[in-house]
Amino acid sequence: MPIINQAKSAAVVVDDEKCIAEKGCRVCVDVCPLDILAIDENRQKAYMKYDECWYCMPCEVDCPTNAVTVHIPYLLR
Numbered sequence: 001m002p003i004i005n006q007a008k009s010a011a012v013v014v015d016d017e018k019c020i021a022e023k024g025c026r027v028c029v030d031v032c033p034l035d036i037l038a039i040d041e042n043r044q045k046a047y048m049k050y051d052e053c054w055y056c057m058p059c060e061v062d063c064p065t066n067a068v069t070v071h072i073p074y075l076l077r
């Protein structure tokens with residue numbers, strides 16, 4: 001498990017302006033092997049539900065609108 005300050009810098013950020021989950025997109029949720037991404041039912045936007053990440057990147061790479069940014073911690077680069 002990452003320690004707290006690493007987890008904070010590891011946040012996966014979704015740009016609400018670009019996310020098209022309200023149109024039915026679930027790509028990032030489906031490709032994440034850890035199931036840590038989810039769709040906020042109220043806002044109909046994707047978000048990071050659980051603060052755990054492998055930095056494997058398909059969520060960012062496969063998002064059709066480039067809405068996802070994975071902030072890889074400095075120590076892992």
Ligand code: SF4
Pocket residue numbers: 014018019020021025026027028029045046062063064065066067068
């Ligand atoms: S893949 Fe991109 S557009 Fe689709 S739900 Fe995830 S963040 Fe939104």
Ligand code: SF4
Pocket residue numbers: 012031032033034035036037052053054055056057058059060070
């Ligand atoms: S980088 Fe990998 S583990 Fe992290 S949110 Fe994206 S798909 Fe999931």
